[in-house]
Amino acid sequence: MFSNAITWWTFFKISIHERLIYRADFMLGTLMRFLPTLTQIFLWWAIYDVISTPGSIDQTGGPDGDIAGYKYGDMVAYYLLVIISRAFSSMPGLTRGIANQIRSGEVKKFLIQPVDMQGCLLMQRIAHKLVYYLIATIPFALVFWLCGDFFVDGWPEWDVLIVFYCSLLLSFLLGFFLESCIGLIGFWFLEVTSLTFIYMLMTFLLSGHMFPLDLLPDSIGNFVDFLPFKYLAYFPAAVFLGKVEGAAMYQGLAVEVFWVVLFIVLSRILWWKGIKHYAGFGG
């Protein structure tokens, strides 16, 4: 148990150092991430301008219209918050990494060494993400300070904040195990590029990354509500903005826990079934 902990700690430390190499590049990259949000701000201004009473102005200095319960300020705040959710839940390269290891035969090392593949990957991810938050805090703080006026209601209550943070942590786990599952399918398919692409498309659309899910017509919205994707982006943002309140908020959190557990179990099953099926191509 103790030696296990040391192994994990070593993995963790290596990954941290790995990530600290290109700090400046990293910070710049993070700032650039907000550029598309800039166009979103103008686009939504133009949309809200049309549906508002001419000349009217709300607290943000923007038009006062309302789309599916979102004021102009809410809409911009939503897009900013979604960037935070995605900073937790997106796992660039995880699926492809796993599939490549399976295809190239590199996965063999986990069959020989007393190290669990998923545990190792999880440690690496946590380290990467921690470094990311450490460095990205500066550009994030800058942007949120500049855009502070869009958050009309200010900071939410403390219980909402706690749920918000929990949902972010859970979205990290959900993202990790969901993408692991897709990567592990590589045991059977070898080539998962198209599968990854479908997943990317689904998350972009159904997680609320593209637009708040409340905008969807009810017939589609009710269906999307049953999928795990919305916890990757929409749910934390909606909690912060008070779009999901009270009992519904806690219920949502519980459902998120359920999805996380489901995908942990599923990924374990896929792993055990996978290595039984594994034939060890390549060197």
Add this chain to the structure above:
Amino acid sequence: MQPSYLKVFLTFARNSLIRDMSFRMNFVLQCLSSMSWAAMNWGLFKIIYRHTGEIGRGTGWHENEFFIFLGTVWIVNSLVQTFFMANAEEFSELIRTGNLDFALLKPIDTQFLISFPRVNWAQVSNGILGVLLIIYSMFKIYSQDPEAAEIGTAGVMSKKFSWIAIPAFLFFVGCGATVMYSVMICLASTSIWFGRNQNLYNFWFYITNFYRYPMEIYQRGGGIGMALWCTFTFVIPILVVSNIPARILAQPLGSPWKTWEWGLAAFAIVASLWSLLASRWVFRKALLSYRSASS
């Protein structure tokens, strides 16, 4: 002897097609994937137009007009991705590996040689989708009964279609593609100085993000908006790329073109020539700093 550039280009195109056709399933998947991104984009605006009738008050970008705009963006995008994108990435790679040496040795213009060797045929699918979307939206706009339109949504005027619009549209799409090509060559050339430009694609995505919407949304956006509009019209002229051709077909304001619209169109021609020259200059300047790599 002067090489025949057209023949060389046709050979490139043919080779690329042969290569694409040897992995047919991959080709189909690539087509499908780029088309599904486009479809999602379309879906987003379909949803937005459920809640509003226009983007920007009084700009005339109603649903059908806007979809002409979107179609134009797809067409320009598909041109860029078919002809330039893969090549620009390859150029960065040539610099890093030092294989640019071989391109420099060949008795043909280097910029031509690195700009066109690969034609990514799968990306044509998006352009076709764009054409279809434009035709469909045009049909909806011009088949509107003028009297019914007058009573219906405010501000909709009957528009008259003239056949001159089509060659004009194609001409300005061409201008747009030229501008995009120039911006891309400039970006790719920077990898000579930086050693490697891994963020090329990202940076490209972030820049082109600005030309995906009608420019009115910036013009009405206060100080920052105006600054953005000026930057992306006069410094990096990517806003004219989509706006001019789309305006020609969609005629968002319904009335004959105003002076500023003519002015902007004239500017688009100047801008495309100017940016082509600028890219040539940057490319040459960058080549002077090239010091080869590896062996």
